[in-house]
Amino acid sequence: MTTSTRPERILIVGGGYVGLYTALRLQRKLKTGEATVTVVEPQSYMTYQPFLPEAAAGAISPRHVVVPLRSVLPKCRIVTGTVEHVDHANKTATVELIGGETYPEPYDLLVVAPGSVARTLPIPGLAEWGIGFKTVEEAIALRNHVLEQLDTASSTRDPSIRDHALTFVFVGGGYAGVEALAELEDMARYACRYYHNITPADMRWILVEASPRILPEVGEDMGRYTVAELRRRGIDVRLNTRLESAVDRHVVLSDGTELDASTLVWTAGVKPSPMLLSTDLPLDDKGRLRARATLEVDGVPGVWTAGDCAAVPDLTKPGEEFTGPSAQHAVRQARVLADNIVARLRRQPQRQYRHKYAGSVASLGLHKGVAQVYGIKTKGLPAWFMHRTYHLSRVPTVNRKMRIMAEWTLALMFRREIVSLGSIEHPRAEFEYATRGDRRRTG
Template identity: 70%
Template sequence: MTKPRILIVGGGYVGMYTALRLQRKLARSEAEIVVVDPRSYMTYQPFLPEAAAGSLEPRHVVVPLRKVLPGCDVLTASVSGIDHARKTATVIPHQGDAFEVSYDHLVVALGSVARTLPIPGLAECGVGFKRVEEAIFLRNHVIDQLDIAESTDDEALRRRALTFVFVGGGYAGVEAFAELEDMARDACRYYENITPADMHWVLVEASNRILPEVGWEMGQYTLERLRERGMDVRLETLLKSTVDKHVVLSDGSEFDTNTVVWTAGVKPHPLLKETDLPVDDKGRLMATAELRVEGVEGAWTAGDCAAVPDVTKGPGNFTGPSAQHAVRQAKRLADNIVAELRGLPTQNYRHEYAGSVASLGLHKGVAAVYGVKLKGWPAWLMHRAYHLSRVPTTTRKAQVLADWTTAALFRRETVSLGSLSRPRDEFSTYAVRTQPEPALNPGKGQ
């Protein structure tokens, strides 16, 4: 008898943790596990701000899928469509022709993508903050802007370089905003003509508060601390345009900048619309409390791409798009698949949200966990301790701890390696170019 195939679409939190638990609980003879993701690694997103600020080595915030999933078949490719009626998915590798993968059980773990708005100029000059590539780009970019400002006498160019705009006052936006400012402030000591007061850090938030994840009181505390650092936080304000890097805000202010970072929310992955699975009005897969796709046999889902009922709050409530829920849902999802394969009863996902912790720069933070509220150094320590306990694999835990220990003993490096993304520039500039050989006329003799 052919063993069943479990196809996991997505190698993020839900995808990787589901596969990890399945390979531990299932014998190889019980099932074949296939994981498909365009990247060969899972990114631990809560560490992106610290990687951007130079407190963590970028390679230590990602986990290679093939290394942690030796019992799975990992395909580095994209899925362009799912036909669940036929139980097949169309897979497109980075090179080569598309092909179909059949399955018996499907796990849709696509997560989310940045939710953008049709703002003029945003697509051309904005950058997100969901991937390690974006975090490292921003680190290099911010230092590049300091170098530009230090090396010019043009005041307009200098102001443009030293103005940094972040849009979105949620967890990701505030942490990225605060950590990068803290890094740039520290870097100013190495520049003769730049002080922290010369920089203009602007956070644009459409609502009347920031960090809703930690509650009103702690959000207000964060707002006050950021403003004390001279950071310009604008509430109830919208980004109207950023054409040619000229920012126009709804409060009437206008200025130029070389840096626009978009962190204003997420939306379910658009691939969900290319399937025959049921989605709700927000584009999320409709899920049951058991983490099955509603009304469909053999399909499972969890995380940001799914509308998972929150049984701790009653009918009509859904779990939020957080790493905390995604990791726990993955474990329940894997256990339910194992139970299904073995003919055992499945169970509902149940977890009451514990709260949030956020880093606001070195030795600065805010936390609200199980009703306990912490500020400053204690919150920063809790943030590190919590995420160190959650980052996957013992190797990564040790490497992260080593990075933090080294950072505590030595100052952060402030060098930009942005040219790493253009390694052929110098070679191409100075390479000797030759003229192509003239084509031979086949009608003439040699």
């Protein structure tokens, strides 16, 4: 008589870079009946964040920078919800669905990759007026907001309201802050041609960075060039400067500057997801999961981690303890992670993650960029082309690649679309206005 064994249950917490690419590789490499894969993610899609600045500027449709999990992971079970607690001692995760229902999700092998969240500070007014830049929803909202400010400035007769609307403050000089500011300033500069009473010189764009340099990933020389390029475009770059207060949209900087701004974008770094605090897994002093080079959680067999939430040893740089929180590392770590899970199932040896950082590319608006790849420094149009080419190669699925390429091709032949759809953030506003008169008649 034969006995059957059930497939191993693999639970993946998070559907970002690590979660999606791990699941993609597992569904290709696992044999039928060898294991089941469940992915728990609050959104039903993965966002390719390096293209968010272009989505905000209208160069790419927002729906093309997201990847629907269910369509690309047909062999996996997708649960739209959040993991509230992990009890690894009993190999159970508590999942809260989007409807509020909670239930226990048992597992045999676990991948913890919830990613990161914005690292905020207790600055007065920041929580009330700040805008983040980590999600496609924030990118869409920021695009609509910037264009609405141009409409406001063009329509008002009050000089103070006009100045307030045309002042844009970005805090954080990393990838997200610099690319978002550069793309949106480029878009707004173009949009000015459609306003009879607004010129690019009327707008005030300010980048605030607490350290003495921006874009440290592209090297010191390219960082200095970026500062010079932004200042040449009239952007006010403040280095060694901090945001002190933003109460009632009145911005106070550490260098003594005070101004009113309708737009405050916060991109000053990230921190590991707070979800990790609700586990019984080992964390380091920065709240990251302690990982081995095999991407297994240190001292916890059967649990793997990678990406922003993990402290992964960097075997290529003995002097630097951990790999950086970049998409480049996350995607490559996911492949090794998936292979090691398959090796564990088949009782084969696991391999260590080792990848030498190739370099960085950054966009500074249409046809402008900086890059340092394998020690080669590039700027302007070649760097911008490298940025697009590299990230296009990393977007999951041929479907998404072709759609993005089609949009870029069409953009060569037609003008930018400059329209604010801010009303989509309040879809019931028109209906509520229509019913207001009915209530007055029946009241």
